[in-house]
Amino acid sequence: SETPAAGAEAAPRVSERFTRFDLQPGYQQLQMMRSSGERLGIDDPFFRVHESSGGATTVIDGRECINFASYNYLGLVHHPQVIRAGIEALERYGSSVSASRPVSGERPIHQALESAIAECYASEAALVFVSGHATNVSTIGYLLGPRDLILHDEYIHNSTLVGAQLSGARRMSFTHNDPQALEALLERHRGQFERVLIVIEGLYSMDGDAPALERFVALKQRYSSWLMVDEAHSFGVLGESGRGIGEMSGVATQDVDIWMGTLSKSLAGCGGYITGCRALVDTLRYFAPGFLYSVGMPAQVAAPSLAALQIMRAEPERVTRLHHISRYFAERARAKGWNTGDSIGAAIVPVIVGSSAKAARASARLLEAGINVQPILHPAVPEKSARLRFFFSCEHTEAQIDTTLEALDRVL
Numbered sequence: 569s570e571t572p573a574a575g576a577e578a579a580p581r582v583s584e585r586f587t588r589f590d591l592q593p594g595y596q597q598l599q600m601m602r603s604s605g606e607r608l609g610i611d612d613p614f615f616r617v618h619e620s621s622g623g624a625t626t627v628i629d630g631r632e633c634i635n636f637a638s639y640n641y642l643g644l645v646h647h648p649q650v651i652r653a654g655i656e657a658l659e660r661y662g663s664s665v666s667a668s669r670p671v672s673g674e675r676p677i678h679q680a681l682e683s684a685i686a687e688c689y690a691s692e693a694a695l696v697f698v699s700g701h702a703t704n705v706s707t708i709g710y711l712l713g714p715r716d717l718i719l720h721d722e723y724i725h726n727s728t729l730v731g732a733q734l735s736g737a738r739r740m741s742f743t744h745n746d747p748q749a750l751e752a753l754l755e756r757h758r759g760q761f762e763r764v765l766i767v768i769e770g771l772y773s774m775d776g777d778a779p780a781l782e783r784f785v786a787l788k789q790r791y792s793s794w795l796m797v798d799e800a801h802s803f804g805v806l807g808e809s810g811r812g813i814g815e816m817s818g819v820a821t822q823d824v825d826i827w828m829g830t831l832s833k834s835l836a837g838c839g840g841y842i843t844g845c846r847a848l849v850d851t852l853r854y855f856a857p858g859f860l861y862s863v864g865m866p867a868q869v870a871a872p873s874l875a876a877l878q879i880m881r882a883e884p885e886r887v888t889r890l891h892h893i894s895r896y897f898a899e900r901a902r903a904k905g906w907n908t909g910d911s912i913g914a915a916i917v918p919v920i921v922g923s924s925a926k927a928a929r930a931s932a933r934l935l936e937a938g939i940n941v942q943p944i945l946h947p948a949v950p951e952k953s954a955r956l957r958f959f960f961s962c963e964h965t966e967a968q969i970d971t972t973l974e975a976l977d978r979v980l
């Protein structure tokens with residue numbers, strides 16, 4: 569009964585390399601990383617379990633630590649109004665909207681959140697997706713096609729790269745924060761493509777530096793292209809009232825074609841948004857696959873972000889405090905001669921230590937001293953620029969920063 573039927577071809581022999589998961593390149597790479605960690609006596613710095621909400625302080629292994637590893641920039645994750653909004657939405661609408669929004673998942677809270685985002689940007693409309701990553705993948709993947717070109721900063725987030733791959737467009741990167749390098753590409757290639765999309769971020773998460781937005785706007789206008797700005801880290805952080813890089817640089821909302829942001833950082837939730845003109849937002853609402861074919865945002869996720877946005881608007885002093893505390897750290901770190909790269913001192917400040925082993929060891933020793941800061945290792949950054957990356961919250965105190973600087977001094 570085991571013999572093939574007469575006339576059937578024998579199945580081809582296939583190497584185990586193509587069937588066993590433990591022989592796949594990703595797993596092999598993971599094993600290599602683990603064994604070099606063991607050789608250097610460094611514990612895995614990733615997936616540290618936090619037993620609390622993760623703000624200026626957190627609890628790891630039952631111990632309270634000063635925390636520099638969360639994006640809770642405005643300290644709103646545990647704000648009573650934010651929590652209450654989530655509970656009320658959960659009680660009113662249940663735990664899931666159970667369908668995509670076009671089908672039967674639309675709830676009043678979706679429109680309320682989108683109107684508040686659009687109002688904040690003074691734009692015509694906004695749309696929220698269930699994940700920030702999916703927002704970029706779906707928007708870029710849908711809007712661009714094989715006759716189009718995507719030009720992006722070399723440090724752009726993975727979600728833009730995946731969206732670009734999905735779109736089938738040609739993709740080229742330009743030197744980080746360098747409008748001249750972008751212009752060289754536009755000059756050379758603009759004429760050969762239909763749509764051209766330029767993608768930059770408002771604040772870069774590895775370095776805490778920001779682009780000269782007005783120069784990118786001038787280029788997109790000159791070369792008839794679309795400009796998309798990912799405000800994952802700049803919304804709630806840049807500008808006097810936290811309305812992002814547009815506010816900081818005095819660029820009008822309408823001068824950027826596609827504003828993108830996440831709800832997961834300053835807005836204390838989960839999900840992403842696109843805001844811009846109505847034609848853009850309506851198109852995405854009806855056609856972007858990650859919106860159309862995916863469940864609507866749960867009400868208890870939308871409501872806390874709306875509450876967070878309202879608090880941000882009502883209490884701009886949170887943004888002022890975030891700026892103050894980030895600069896307080898950055899200035900003192902520079903005075904000690906540490907390399908903080910090009911950080912503008914707003915919410916994200918790296919301390920570049922020069923090797924992955926040194927960064928991982930420093931992170932482990934700081935944790936022993938009650939300070940949680942994530943190391944950024946090769947290949948996330950070049951080996952020479954491996955770093956400790958500090959994320960600040962408006963809830964950090966000067967005393968916490970002083971303690972951290974002293975510990976860092978000992979460790980480095």
Ligand code: PMP
Pocket residue numbers: 699700701702704725727769773798800801830831832833838839840
């Ligand atoms: N864009 C940027 C620049 C990001 O840093 C991130 C995630 N950190 C995302 C998009 C994806 O957002 P989310 O984590 O909310 O899915």
